[in-house]
Amino acid sequence: VYLCLNILQSCNLFEFSSFIAYFSEMFIPFYTGRVIDVLGSHYQLNEFLSALLFMGLFSMGSSVSAGCRGGVLLCAISSFTCRIKVKLFQALTKQEIGFFETIKTGEITSRLSKDTTLMGRTVCLNVNVLLRTFIKTVGMISLMMTLSWKLTFLVLMETPLTGLIQNIYDTHYQRLFQAMQDSMARTNEAANEVVFGIRVVRSFNTNKHEAERYDERLNETRSLKTRRDIVRAVYLLAQRLTGLGMQVLILYYGRLFIQKGQMTTGSLVSFIIYQSDLGGNIRTLTYIFGDMLNSVVAAGKVFNYLDRKPEISTDGELKPDQLRGRISYCGLSFAYPTNPSKTVLQDFSLELKPGQMTALVGPSGEGKSTCVSLLQRLYEPQGGEILLDGQPLKSYDHHFFHKKIAVVSQEPVLFSGSIRDNITYGLNDCSMEEVEDAAGKADAHDFIQTLEKGYDTEVGEGGGQLSKSERQRIGIARALVRQPKVLILDEITSSLDTESENKIQQALASCLDQTLLVIAHRLKTIEKANQIVVVGGGRVKERGTHEELMELKGSYYKLREELFTQTDSPVEA
Template sequence: MEPHQFRSHEDSCCWENGRQESVILGDLKPVLIRYITAHSALEAVFESGSRTLHGEDSLCGGAADARCWLMFSGAALGAALFWEITIPDQDDAAGTKEEKQKSRVLFIRVLRLFKPDYLLLLAGLVFLSLAVFCEMFIPFYTGRVIDILGSNFERNEFLSALLFMGLYSVGGSVSAGCRGGLLICAVSSFTCRMKVKLFEALTKQEIGFFETIKTGEITSRLSKDTALMARTVCLNANILLRTFIKTVGIISLMMSLSWKLTLLVLMETPITGLIQNIYDTKYQKLSQDMQNSMARTNDSANEVVFGIRVVRSFHTETHEASRYDNRLMETHSLKTRRDTVRAIYLLARRLTGLAMKVFILYYGRLFIQKGQMTTGNLVSFILYQSDLGDNIRTLTYIFGDMLNSVVAAGKVFEYLDRKPQISTDGKLQPDQMKGHVTYRHLNFAYPSNPSKTVLKKLSLELKPGQMTALVGPSGEGKSTCVSLLQRFYEPQEGEILLDGNPLRSYDHHYFHKKVAAVSQEPVLLSGSIRDNITYGLSDCSMEEIREAACKANAHDFIMKLDKGYDTEVGEGGGQLSKSERQRIGIARALIRKPQVLILDEITSSLDIENENKVLQTLASCPNQTLVVIAHSLKTVEKADQIVVIIGGKVQEQGTHQELMDLKGVYYKLKEQLFTEKTDQPQTEA
């Protein structure tokens, strides 16, 4: 046959054999291939192990019986599963390659953030090494003491062994304590630093960000994920390093005591790693599900407590109790499943450890009889074997915990790297500002509901020295106009000009000093009245504070308090009445001497006397641009310009008398738009 004919025939045979194998076996899965490979190699490994330990052939030879076949099959299955878990299939590995690369990048980034704590980490590493070195020799000298007591007793050798064992014990304890203290200091320093950086990054985000992200998620990043980031390096990496060094050292010492028993012990490693890996996967998933269930249970309870009046008025106490019970049972079920998994894991781990100890004692007795090791060596070996098992379990667990820590770091970095959608990089700080505001063809939808357009091609002009009143039904876009003027949001189309310049061109601090707002429900922060009036300002004199308080008609009631301006307002201003909080909010805005002042239904909380005094004070500023949202007819009638906004558009514009004479939308909605002083204010858009 010609060479090329032979090759063609060979290729054809190979193709036929491959097709026949495919027909018989089908598309072999990676686990099955690994099972067959492991099963094929086990007999040779078993024979080699028997010769090593016994020095003779095993009972399972060429004519193996059913017992040997079952033993090989079980061992092959375990080896294949361990192979699959520790070294995944190439296709699966390719799928997670990007995630692993991302985890490495995150880990390096976290490590760089520890730069201020490098000295603490370095000192902790030194004490870690000393602790591991001392701990490794304690079992060795324990066995040495047993050998001395079991043979011809020599006092000097006995005292020497006790002295070294004591020195290593004290050295290991002191080093471990120093290592722990240094790492705790590093963790604390890093956590505080990261919380400040994250909090600073969060406060720079636009308002729309806080409307789309749940409060619980933000607080979780601040409280939990920053602490998990610290564990990535300070705890997990150090535990990993300590355990790895200790494992290598223990294996070396075990090899020096008996290399044959060491090989036997290392056969347990795949089984231990497999059990630990399966347990970690199941346990962590159930723990996460249980935490989520507990969160839902707490939310259910908080919801009922917060809305107890609704529950009582609709007589749904029994229903809510039943719903809460169902939540608790769901949590209880998950906890039971989690605890069952842990119980099975502990049983499997102890059975595995017990079986290995039986093998060690059995072969150890044989080696002692043959004079290959002493009784003390066997005791030391058993002590090392116990530590080795714990270290292997720690190594397996710590990889999963490090992954969780890196994932938490990724979530924190998402917020740290996020650029606010509203830029605060403006530099414009003119010496004089007129306060001329122009809205040009604004289209806007809130980030939390982008499908609903609130403002549609809205154009509007606010002139300096004039009071402009925005009126219209609730939810039509009035408060949205002032929110855009405060740069809480950016319009999707159009722009707002202040003295002919886009709002984004102004310096952030300068802009919010020149454009101030007082909301319908002003928020006061914990602290004194003085702190709340001067909030955000650091150079205010007491005279300026009193002047602002007098303009807001707040000075008199403040001076009647026991501590005056140093009186604590309580959480959210709870120590003050609604009217007093309103006047403090007005004073906080007026102390900035703004050129543009926004008042969102502020007079709803004031009586007639206080309302008149505040409005007279505001009217005394001739060059100030005043924007008012009000449902009080007396307030609106005083406006130089009334703008009726319906459906996100300007429907009418003019003075009160002009709009009344026009008899249009304003005239028709007059009774609906304006209420008497005793009525409750409506909720704004």
């Protein structure tokens, strides 16, 4: 509401047009009654033309000003909605990963698309209607008092009854509106899940099941909408009956006042016109308060997201000119927010040295990927800390930190756009030479050159126009173009052929001062690692070189015997 008022206050044309429109509208019924009185009594041409002229001028002024006011208001609503959408999107992208794991995608998209639009339309329109109606109501009551103060007090008796009806309506409508918004969010979530996992749906032939599930969600929403519409229909009926009853009373007492000479026929006509508008205005005022409460339901959720502070701080300011890349895991304890009772890492300590390769191996679910997620600051550990060159990760500038630490996952995510856009993702000052150099190290330059548009080739949604190995190499190029001090590779060569893997390994070996962390890499890569760490039960079970661990004949030896074959199979992630 505050943002909306700021927009409206900045529109001088809106304020001027609104004042002229309100002022003109209030006097149209007054001069309508004057015309009737002139025609009904001794006709005088000058009085008739004067009343007719003023009525025409006020009508023209009201129409022109209302049109200007409406146009400016639409511009204000559009501006407000865009600002809210951008601010909400910025707030969402700053949240920690745990937030997105606990909040469903359908709910987030519903807030971003529907609730922000509802806020922009409802709040701005309500502010406009509230301002306009309040001014007109005060002006009408003043003019009605000059016509007949007795009938005016009779009309005002309708206000408590209207307020009672509105209060009953708001109570039921808000509850149904909230339930309907939640139902729509669940419906969107069901649709998003199917679209995202369409391959699984087709593989298991569950098209009919998913359609039925979506139909159930729609029926739930439709049922709530029907109940909401019924409540609104009953409310409108009660409004109309109340207004009709008041008009009957005014006509009855108005006839008595005319017979007693306390009113003229024209004054009664003017009063009836005012009463008709006033009754609508009073109902509008009470409705607006209720409708604004409904919009507050949507606005409240949006502002909850806008005001939410990420649990992972990004306020660090440290940006050293020289960064060595020494990583120290110091007594980490961690459990995911979605399952706080299950401890994933417990008293985990490890050191990654610059210029060396460290390989994490171990069975699935033992904490290897969690180590990477914590190093990326996607989560915060409940105990212990991670140091970069002896300083806590949170003390580094957010943008500086994520430029110095790059991650390549097994399934890299590409965004709609060109290959060059995806390689330089997040970088504004990257030259074409740097892009080609990174693509060459990732063994991607040659296949990109064979494409018709080269680096300007569109990758499609999620990189769907490229093969898995091509997406993998572009993901590696995206990491290398940043020239990071710490590079994390998560089973990246599982979809590459031997030749491509060898080229990439040679390129990575040329970066002598780079800290390299790999997870579940292939046998020959693990054998070359400066340090192999076996992770089990959330702790470091063994560490050393390949030869040292093989001589120890402990967990690594058993893991190698179980998971590595003569054909050089990868360790299970």
